[in-house]
Amino acid sequence: MKKSKAILVLSAVLLMAGCISVTEGTENNSENAKQVSASAEKEPTATATPTVEPTEAPVTETPTPSPTEVPAEPTTVAERPEDYVSAPEYEFTSVPDYNGSITQYVVNNNVPLFTEDQIRSAGQSFEYYAPLDRLGKTTYAMASVGQDLMPTEKRGDISSVHPVGWWSMKNSDIGPERCHIIGYQLSGENDRDTNLMTGTHQLNVTGGMLEYENKVADYVHSTGNHVLYRVTCDFRENEDLARGVLMEGRSVEDNGAGVQFCVYIYNAQEGWTIDYLIATAERDITPEEQGQYMEYGAGQDEAGTAPASNGMTYVLNTSTRKIHTPGCPSARQIADHNRAESTLSIAELEGQGYSTCKRCLG
Template sequence: MKNRIIVIYLLLVLSCLCTGCVEINVSNPSDIVTEKDETNTETFVPEGINSENWFESIPAYRGTPYIEVNNDIPFFTAEDKKKNDAFEIYSDLDELGRCHVAYANICEEIMPVEDREASLNSVTPTGWHQNQYNGKWLYNRCHLIGYQLAGENANEKNLITGTRSFNVEGMLPFENTVADYIDDNPSNHVLYRVTPVYKEENDLVAYGVLMEAWSVEDNGYGCQFCVFVYNVQQGIEIDYATGENCEATEEISKVDSAQTKKGNTYILNTNSKKFHTQDCSSGKRIGDKNKDNYTGNRDDLISQGYTPAECCNP
C-alpha cells in the first residue's frame, strides 16, 4: 500500500511538469530595465530658486570646499516634496553647450546594479583645458548626478568641467550621503537636484553647483542638505570664462596659505570621537552632552584621536 501511494505521488508530479503547472522563474538583476524620464525637451528651470535670493550672499572661496545655503534647507516646493515616483530630468545643453539643472528622485529603481565601466572621454564639457600641476590633472569630467545614484555615465547633459577638489572633496561626500541613505532605506526616495552656477552670463566653466536633497518618506529627517560647492583648486587660478588655468599669483597663494594655517571650525562628537564640518546637518543633530566645537588644524585634531565623519568627509 505504501509503495502504491509513492507511485501515485510521482505520477502527479510528472503530470504537473508536463502540463506546465510548475513554473521556474530566475531573474538576473542586470536584465531589469528601468524606464527613465525622457520627456524634457527644453532647459528645466526649478521653481523656488532665485539667484538674487541666495547666490549674492555666497562669500568668496576661503579654503572650505562648500558652504551651507538657506540654513541647509533645500528650495523644493511643497508639491515637489510629495513626489515618490522615480524620475530623472537633465536639461538640454544651451547655445554655448553648457549643462544646466539635473533633477532626479533617487531610489533603488534608478540606481545602477553594476560598477561603471565605460570611459567618459567621449564627452568634452565646455571649458575643458586640461593641465597637470604637481603631477596631478586639474580637471575631472564631473557628473551633476553621480553615477552611483542614477547610473548615468557618458551623458553630455550630466557632465561639467570641474576640478579634482570640487569633485572629490566637494560633491562626493554629499553623493555618498544620499547613496548611504537609500542603502539603509531601500523603499524610500530622495529628491536630488544639482544646479550649475555660472558667475557671468557666458562663462564656460561653472563657479560651483548648488546641491539639494530631501528624503521624501520621512520629510527630510533622514537626508537633507542645501549647499554650494566651489569649483576651485587650491593654488590654481581658473578663468571661468574659458577654462584656462595657471598657478595662482603670489597674492592668491598667500590667502590660501593663511587659511590653511588658521584652520577650520569643526563640530566634535566627544563620545564617538568623530568630527564634522561646521555645516554638516548630522553634526548639528549631536546632543549637547556629546557636542563640542574646535577651531584649528585638521591634522592636529586627528592627532588627538578624532576621525573624520564619513557623512561629510571634513
C-alpha cells in the first residue's frame, strides 16, 4: 500500500513537473513571440523604395510656319514715315549770291540729302508741313508724293493767306506771289499757311519751282510710283523774305532712276534789287533810263554824292523808306497811301531813315 502511495506520489510529482515544463515552454515561447513582435515593431523590415525622379513637362516643338503662314510683324510707331521727317542738314550760306541772271544752283551734285531711313520708309504716301517758326515764317515741307495725294479738283482761292513779307513786297510793286512749298498739283493742299511763302514770279514759275513740280507730277501720273519730295525755305536770321528754296526729289520704287534732283531756286527777279531783311524790291535802272532821269537834275554831282535839294521836291515811299525823283518810274507806281512829298535835302531825309532809289538817284 505504501508502495502504491509512493508510486502515486511519484506519478503526481512527475505529472506536475511535466506541466511546469510545458507551462514554462509555453511561457518561453510566448516571451520569445513577444520579443520578436517587439523587435518587429521597433525595427520594421526595410523594404526598397524606388527613387522617384522629378518628371519634366513634355517638350512640344512649335512647327516652323511655312512662308505663307509667317505672321506679319506689326507696324510700330517707328516705322511710320512721318517719324523720319526733318529738314536737310545743309548750310545755305554755301550757296552763291544771286548774280542777276542765274535762277538755279545745283547742290550736292544733284543728289538729294535724304537719310536712309527717309528713303526706306517712303513706299507709302504721306505729307508733312513743319510748323511756322517764332516769327510766323514757313520752314519746310516733306512728302512721299503718290497719286492718292494729288487733287481731283481745281485749286481754290488763296487770297486770304498773307505769308510773312507779303504786304511789304506788295507795296514795292514787284507783284509778289503766294508760292506753295509743295505744289498744289502734288499735294492738293490749297490754303494751308504752313505751305505758303512770299516769292517772286521767277521763283514760283519761270525760274524753277514749277519745272520740278511738273517733273514729279508727270512721273507719278505715268508710273503710279512715289517720289520722296522736300522743299526747304532759306530764311537768314531775322529776314522777312526767303532768299530761295532748296528742292529735293527722288523716285522711290526705282531708287532714283526716274526722278532725282537737288537744286536751290533763287527767290529773285531779274531786273530787280530785293532787300530780304524788310522784304522790299526796287527795279534796277538801265543805262537808257539813267540818261532820261538826268533831265530831271537828279543825277550825282562830280564827287559822286547825291545833291542837296536846292528847292527840289522829292517823292517818298513811306513803306520802303525810299527817296525818288518825280520822274522816276518807281515813284509813279507808289500806292497813294504810301506816297509823300518832301523838299528836305537828301542828307536830311537820310537822317530820318530814308535811302535813295538806285534807279533815279544812284
